[in-house]
Amino acid sequence: MPTDSLYSIFYLAIIIISTCQGSRHHLKMTTSQHHPATEVEYGHQDVFDNSLWSPKRPSNDEHSHPMSGHDSVLPRFAEPVNNVTVVAGRDATLHCVVDNLQKFKVAWVRVDTHSILTIHNKVITRNYRIGLAQADGRNWDLKISNVAETDRGFYMCQINTDPMRYQEAYVEVVVPPDIIDSESSTDTVVREGSNVSLTCAASGHPQPHILWRREDGASIAKGKVKANSFDGEVLGLARVSRLHIGAYLCIASNGVPPSVSKRIVLNVQFAPVLWIPNQLEGTVVGQQVSLVCQIEAFPTPIVYWTTESGEIIIDNSRFTMTVRLENEYKMTMTLIIRNLSAEYFGGYRCIVRNSLGETDGMIRLYEVPAVPRSSVDMEPPYDTEMEDSQSDNLLLKVRERNKHLSAGNGQEAGSVSGHIKTAIDSTRTGLSVSVGQSSSHPAPSDKSSNNGSASFYSPGIVGLLFPFAIHRLPVVVVIVVLHCTLHIPA
CATH class of the missing domain: 2.60.40.10 (Immunoglobulins)
Structure with a gap:
């Protein structure tokens, strides 16, 4: 082969090698600035356009990198991507609206795990619960089905412009409260005078608040404090008594319905007491x-x-x-x-x-002896009883008659009147009066024979007492007995 041809081939090889090395250096610099996202959850790495990802912390601005005069012809976000709060087990949708997309592409990225979820209208992640609800060139909606707590975090909607444009939103996953039975008290039996602690543990997001109440609505005695309810995971009761016996409810709530409760029965043992x-x-x-x-x-x-x-x-x-x-x-x-x-x-x-x-x-x-019916139970032969005022008038007449009959023995006459009044008052109030032996015949009126007592037996006084005797027979009997007693010889 001619020498000129060999030199030409040699120089051409040098140029090719230099070009390849420059390309490798350029690729190395590019990859050092834009790290490819990896599917952390499922342990694999996806191949994608490096311009879709930036490790810098996203901002809330629509354009992270302004592009001077060319901004009007490049894609832009028509509205912000809003945060979403969803109850675990339901579906969540993130809306990303892009105007003037042209030939550029839209991608969804999980920020905290650097995972690529979708690129344009293709789903990259292997998480079967994640997909595109809409991808029509303007609306790019990411849908997460049957949301779990692991889905909580930041999500980014990107446009592969140079520099990249993006917006991010936070998915908050709330979980209704749930009682953790393995960490909570069960029905408890203690001796009277013991100390007892009832525990109630609950899970959920946000962290649930625990409230204790009695099922019957009665107040709870906690030491010297009595209240209808107490807060906290532990309800401590000191020196319990029989008044603490009953069912207690621990109620867990965190603002996410429904609230849940656990019923714990506290029984206090004590020896029998009888009344x-x-x-x-x-x-x-x-x-x-x-x-x-x-x-x-x-x-x-x-x-x-x-x-x-x-x-x-x-x-x-x-x-x-x-x-x-x-x-x-x-x-x-x-x-x-x-x-x-x-x-x-x-x-x-x-x-x-x-x-x-x-x-x-x-x-x-x-x-109790049975009381036989007698004539006392029958209707009286008169219409009405004598009024108390009539009894008082009779007493006054008896006193006047007593004074007249025994003018020389005023002291004895007054004593007789007193006995009569006592008998009448006792009869009025229903008190029992004990009397001595009475004589069926009047004593003679000789002063020597009756020790100077005034004679109380005369036709005049009998006539005076006759109307009273009809209505007040017990009073009359007592008066007669007193009269006879006073005239019994000593």
């Missing part, structure tokens, strides 16, 4: 009577009745036993005895027993 409203019960033969005992105990006790001799009473035609529950720890036990006869009068014992102790109480049943 008897009436320890003595009286009734007549042939009637029915109910004997009642009131009980407080937890756990639920065994209850039964016995006779005074210790014989256990069972239900039959004569006896019926009932137990009525008032709440978790209060009850009322009743023994009904029908058609009473003489052999059933006596003592009856109510007995209460649970795992922490036993107690009992005695009720004594006694006979």
